Amino acid sequence: MIRRVSGEQWLAIGLIVIGLVMAWQIGDISVDAGYAGVGPRFFPSLVVTGLVVAGGALLLQRRHRHGPDTIIEEGANDSDELAAEDAASHDADWRMFAIVSGSLLCHMALIGIIGFTLAGTLLCFGICRGLETRRPWLDLVLSFLLALGLFHLFQTLGLNLPALITGVL
Amino acid sequence: MESLNALFSMGFATALTPANLLWALLGCTLGTAIGVLPGVGPAVTVALLLPVTQSVDPTGALIMLAGVYYGAMFGGSTTSILLNTPGEAGSIVSALEGNKMAKIGRAGPALSTAAIGSFFAGSIATVLLTLLAPVIAGFALQLGPVETCALMMLTFAAVSAVLGNSPLRGFISLLLGLAMGLIGIEAQSGQPRFTFGLLPLIDGIDIVVVAMGLFAVGETLYSATYENKVKVGLESMKGKFWMSKDDWKRSWKPWLRGTAIGFPFGTLPAGGTEMPTFLSYSAEKKLADAETKKQFGKGAIEGVAGPEAANNAAVTGTLVPLLTLGIPTSATAAIMLSAFQQYNIVPGPLLFDTNPELVWGLIASLYIGNVMLLVLNLPLVGLWVQFLKVPRPLLYGGIVVLATMGAYALRQSWFDLMLLYIIGVLGFLMRRFDFPVVPLVVGLIVGPMAEKFFRRAMSISQGDLSVFVTHPISLTILLVTVAILVVPPLLKRRQALLQAA
Numbered sequence: 001m002i003r004r005v006s007g008e009q010w011l012a013i014g015l016i017v018i019g020l021v022m023a024w025q026i027g028d029i030s031v032d033a034g035y036a037g038v039g040p041r042f043f044p045s046l047v048v049t050g051l052v053v054a055g056g057a058l059l060l061q062r063r064h065r066h067g068p069d070t071i072i073e074e075g076a077n078d079s080d081e082l083a084a085e086d087a088a089s090h091d092a093d094w095r096m097f098a099i100v101s102g103s104l105l106c107h108m109a110l111i112g113i114i115g116f117t118l119a120g121t122l123l124c125f126g127i128c129r130g131l132e133t134r135r136p137w138l139d140l141v142l143s144f145l146l147a148l149g150l151f152h153l154f155q156t157l158g159l160n161l162p163a164l165i166t167g168v169l
Numbered sequence: 170m171e172s173l174n175a176l177f178s179m180g181f182a183t184a185l186t187p188a189n190l191l192w193a194l195l196g197c198t199l200g201t202a203i204g205v206l207p208g209v210g211p212a213v214t215v216a217l218l219l220p221v222t223q224s225v226d227p228t229g230a231l232i233m234l235a236g237v238y239y240g241a242m243f244g245g246s247t248t249s250i251l252l253n254t255p256g257e258a259g260s261i262v263s264a265l266e267g268n269k270m271a272k273i274g275r276a277g278p279a280l281s282t283a284a285i286g287s288f289f290a291g292s293i294a295t296v297l298l299t300l301l302a303p304v305i306a307g308f309a310l311q312l313g314p315v316e317t318c319a320l321m322m323l324t325f326a327a328v329s330a331v332l333g334n335s336p337l338r339g340f341i342s343l344l345l346g347l348a349m350g351l352i353g354i355e356a357q358s359g360q361p362r363f364t365f366g367l368l369p370l371i372d373g374i375d376i377v378v379v380a381m382g383l384f385a386v387g388e389t390l391y392s393a394t395y396e397n398k399v400k401v402g403l404e405s406m407k408g409k410f411w412m413s414k415d416d417w418k419r420s421w422k423p424w425l426r427g428t429a430i431g432f433p434f435g436t437l438p439a440g441g442t443e444m445p446t447f448l449s450y451s452a453e454k455k456l457a458d459a460e461t462k463k464q465f466g467k468g469a470i471e472g473v474a475g476p477e478a479a480n481n482a483a484v485t486g487t488l489v490p491l492l493t494l495g496i497p498t499s500a501t502a503a504i505m506l507s508a509f510q511q512y513n514i515v516p517g518p519l520l521f522d523t524n525p526e527l528v529w530g531l532i533a534s535l536y537i538g539n540v541m542l543l544v545l546n547l548p549l550v551g552l553w554v555q556f557l558k559v560p561r562p563l564l565y566g567g568i569v570v571l572a573t574m575g576a577y578a579l580r581q582s583w584f585d586l587m588l589l590y591i592i593g594v595l596g597f598l599m600r601r602f603d604f605p606v607v608p609l610v611v612g613l614i615v616g617p618m619a620e621k622f623f624r625r626a627m628s629i630s631q632g633d634l635s636v637f638v639t640h641p642i643s644l645t646i647l648l649v650t651v652a653i654l655v656v657p658p659l660l661k662r663r664q665a666l667l668q669a670a
Contacts, residue, residue: 008602015341022348025363029355038627040355043620044362047351050344057337096393097597101590104386107573108586116574123573124566130393131562139563146567150574158224159578 008058015055023048100130115164120147172303175529183530184537189232192225193534196233197541200240205553206564207248207401208392210257211241211484212500212610213384216377217568219508220575227512228527232534234508238501239291239535242484243542246283246477247553251276251404259442259480262450266465266472268404273468277410280550282420282470283477285412288543290428290478294485295535297432298492302521302532306493309518314625315636317494319646321619324438324496326650329608330657331444338604345595346612349374356621369584376507376614377579380500381572382589383606387596389565394597403557406550419461420474423453427478434479435486438498441607442483449479485535492516492528495618500610507614 005013022044031039103126111119124143125136133139148169151161163169183189199221203214218237222230241256249260250267263283270279312320329339352363353373364370412420427449434445453471454462465472487502495517497503509516520528546553559567576589599606630636638644 011598011602015345018348022351022363025365029362030358030360038624038632040358040360040362043616043623044351047344047347050340051348054337054341054344058341061337092394093397094394096397097390100390100393101594104569104573104586104590104593108583108590111573111577111586112583116577120570120574124563124570127389127393127566127569128562130389131565132397133560133562139566142563143566146563147570150570154220154574154578157221159220159574160581161574161578162581 012055012059016052019048019051096130100127103127112162116161117147117151117169172299176299179526180529180533183526184533189229192229192233193236193538194541196236197240197538200237201244204241204244205247205556207252207254208256211238212380214241215501215504216380217571219377220578228530231531235531235534236538239538239542242481243287243546250279252401252557254401259446262446262476263473269468271404274408276404276406277408278412278416279473281412282474284546286424286474286478287481288539289424290482291485291539293428294432294482298485298488299532302489302493306518306521309494314622315640316642318622318626319643321615323646323650326653327438328611330654339608342604343608343612346609347616350613350616369582375579378576378585378589379592379613380504381575382592383596385568385572386593389569390593390597391600416470419470423471423475424478427475428482431479431482432486435483436489441499442480445479445483446476449475500607503610503614
């Protein structure tokens with residue numbers, strides 16, 4: 001039977017990929033600077049090896065009902081654990097994940113253009129939407145007041161934040 | 170009593186200036202206010218408030234951050250007791266027993282014993298810090314690169330194998346932190362590593378971005394995706410507020426025992442607050458008489474008094490390795506270390522010689538901060554409870570706006586915001602799949618230091634690795650490291666075999 005790749009196994013694959021990308025990058029580090037047998041490649045090589053080995057161990061690890069790393073007898077059934085993970089996946093509300101992520105990415109793109117206060121308002125409001133707020137208008141007003149308050153507080157403290165109208169918004 | 174002399178002549182003289190008193194008060198107030206917010210632990214509170222200190226002189230800034238650290242701990246216990254949502258591992262036990270007390274109308278005594286216990290533990294632990302720190306710093310001066318490197322290995326092994334319930338997950342988290350720590354200019358040769366040709370990565374990844382990404386953004390993503398349907402109820406402050414005579418009688422011994430358990434744990438590389446609080450809880454349960462034993466799990470005051478004291482004593486304990494060795498053993502200590510680095514101050518044995526005013530001023534401010542927090546928390550608890558009523562969506566919105574601001578303020582670059590988001594997604598995945606985050610934070614900050622000391626050790630021994638086992642101190646530390654790695658799995662296996670038999 002072909003077993004479905006679980007979220008955790010994808011994570012393990014991700015770790016191995018990160019390890020391999022880093023291994024490829026190690027080639028770009030010049031070794032001339034090393035002395036006493038330990039150059040700038042040594043520590044990265046250790047970390048890369050660790051990532052690939054640990055990723056491999058996570059990939060091969062069986063999921064157990066009594067939590068990670070539990071020793072279970074050979075041949076024991078771990079279908080309950082698979083069912084639990086499926087249930088957790090179904091509980092996930094990816095629409096909300098997308099709203100929060102979108103708010104953060106929009107904030108990142110807009111902060112230099114519309115300034116901290118307005119970008120911060122949009123971000124705070126977006127997160128309120130992502131957390132299923134029931135009173136959008138009030139949240140919009142409160143988000144604006146919060147961002148404006150923070151803008152002025154930190155400007156007083158000498159922190160330079162981008163503004164749409166310098167010193168005001 | 171050289172340390173007491175230094176504390177009074179330099180420490181209190183520095184900490185008692187009007188400006189520094191004000192910074193301590195501001196730190197304690199802001200720390201409590203933010204720490205009381207559900208789901209916000211001391212690490213994220215310190216990270217969030219780091220930008221506030223940018224325009225303050227180093228001594229004032231560190232005094233304020235110490236106040237924030239302590240304040241967040243005090244605030245966290247209020248949230249645990251009234252809302253049953255611990256902001257960090259050390260508050261889990263107080264949430265367990267304290268919330269039960271609140272449910273039966275004893276929220277007041279629970280909050281009081283937590284606050285007074287934290288004050289006692291914090292004060293005793295600060296006395297121990299005062300007496301011990303210079304001694305350990307003196308000892309640390311004898312340590313060479315070989316021993317320091319071995320000590321860092323012990324820290325790595327301890328934070329990854331002991332924290333959380335899976336050593337493999339702890340190690341993966343640590344490796345991710347070490348990998349992030351490699352990004353940027355390599356200290357000895359000055360060449361960039363793992364920057365992928367991106368200019369903003371040359372300076373490396375800032376600990377503030379990592380802490381806020383993992384704790385604030387990751388938590389918000391997780392909350393939006395998985396916890397929108399979870400309802401938490403705020404317990405009301407009904408019944409008497411003050412502790413009765415009986416409550417005092419039942420609390421003072423657990424406070425002392427909690428302090429005795431918490432402080433040594435804090436000073437160890439395996440530190441953290443999780444283990445001492447659980448140990449204190451189980452000790453109180455074991456020592457209780459038959460009548461009290463029945464109350465455990467239903468709201469026993471000993472179960473709040475002991476762990477809260479242990480928690481605060483452990484937190485003060487983490488300042489010992491931080492100030493004397495420059496090694497952070499918890500996420501919050503790692504962020505404190507980055508605050509030191511912001512001002513080009515290197516914590517370690519030399520700190521007591523190079524910046525005595527700063528370090529003794531900081532220690533003196535801990536005494537003052539403790540008193541301030543007691544005064545702030547006991548009569549003003551009603552005010553802090555109002556903070557718990559902030560609607561969850563707006564609360565997370567505010568925290569993320571603060572986090573993005575902190576990240577952006579570092580270099581005024583959208584790149585740091587992108588990094589914040591990417592690390593946030595990593596934090597989300599780690600939370601989803603039950604990976605501890607503390608090893609990552611410690612790996613990120615201690616990793617580059619460990620590499621530096623390892624290379625120094627190798628250059629001294631001309632590449633001979635056996636130097637680690639020929640130096641007696643280093644050999645001892647490495648043996649302890651091996652024991653930490655080997656003993657728990659063996660015990661687990663033995664237990665499993667005994668259960669199967």
